[in-house]
Amino acid sequence: MGKNECFRRLAVLFFILSALSLAAGCAPTGQQKPNSGFIPPDKNILRVGVTTGSPPLIFRQGSKITGLEADLARELAAFLGKELRFVELKWEDQIPALLENRIDIIMSGMTITTLREVRISFAIPYFESGQMALIRRKDAARYSTGLFSFATSSAMGAIKDTTGEFFVETQFSSIKRKLYSNTRAAVRDLIKKNIDMFVYDGPMVLYLASENENKGLTALFTPLTREYLAWGIRKDNAGLLDRANDFLRSFNETGKLSKVIKFWIPLAK
Numbered sequence: 589m590g591k592n593e594c595f596r597r598l599a600v601l602f603f604i605l606s607a608l609s610l611a612a613g614c615a616p617t618g619q620q621k622p623n624s625g626f627i628p629p630d631k632n633i634l635r636v637g638v639t640t641g642s643p644p645l646i647f648r649q650g651s652k653i654t655g656l657e658a659d660l661a662r663e664l665a666a667f668l669g670k671e672l673r674f675v676e677l678k679w680e681d682q683i684p685a686l687l688e689n690r691i692d693i694i695m696s697g698m699t700i701t702t703l704r705e706v707r708i709s710f711a712i713p714y715f716e717s718g719q720m721a722l723i724r725r726k727d728a729a730r731y732s733t734g735l736f737s738f739a740t741s742s743a744m745g746a747i748k749d750t751t752g753e754f755f756v757e758t759q760f761s762s763i764k765r766k767l768y769s770n771t772r773a774a775v776r777d778l779i780k781k782n783i784d785m786f787v788y789d790g791p792m793v794l795y796l797a798s799e800n801e802n803k804g805l806t807a808l809f810t811p812l813t814r815e816y817l818a819w820g821i822r823k824d825n826a827g828l829l830d831r832a833n834d835f836l837r838s839f840n841e842t843g844k845l846s847k848v849i850k851f852w853i854p855l856a857k
Contacts, residue, residue, distance in 0.1 A: 637691035645697035656852040694820035718811030720793040741784040
């Protein structure tokens with residue numbers, strides 16, 4: 589092969605590779621991935637803060653964010669005529685991100701509490717929940733007499749910075765507490781008998797009991813508290829608060845709210 593012919597073939601190969609690279613860069617990527625970075629405020633975008641570790645409320649299935657809150661977020665965005673953008677955050681970063689205008693709304697199974705209401709506003713509650721206990725099935729009889737029987741526990745688990753932690757701390761201060769950043773670690777410790785029960789929001793406890801039924805876990809089905817789940821919104825964003833409430837009233841009146849709740853939480857009243 590002559591030198592000129594060699595150069596010509598190399599030039600053709602370079603052109604083909606460059607074209608393929610450009611095409612790949614311009615190709616559509618399908619559904620946009622959730623963003624954990626900063627998305628500037630935009631009147632056409634609804635930035636929704638989520639912590640994707642709380643099935644069935646909000647979690648990941650493969651690359652997709654799904655669950656009750658995800659479905660409601662998509663409906664709310666459509667109602668508002670905005671593009672939906674999920675922003676994944678650690679649970680403890682949700683309120684700071686909202687206050688710093690890094691997100692527009694928290695839709696992640698947040699309970700209304702008096703102290704949270706000091707800093708943020710809440711939309712109309714969309715679900716009445718409560719803390720429940722995940723236990724080993726063989727201990728069900730042990731805890732059948734109610735709260736007094738909980739005192740026989742050697743250790744209780746809860747997720748850090750949640751109403752579950754508050755419940756365990758205030759109701760059973762003499763019992764050893766173990767705090768977790770995710771449910772997987774808590775379930776593992778419960779199975780290994782490092783804790784005797786795991787206290788968390790009712791919908792999540794029911795999901796974990798179902799998911800780990802073959803591993804000997806179950807739920808104590810009587811709620812330990814009464815709580816209300818709602819969406820957090822900045823106090824200076826009264827417009828979004830009003831529109832979110834309009835959406836919830838409309839969605840409830842049409843029966844769609846109860847339908848989507850029943851889909852994700854079959855035992856819901």
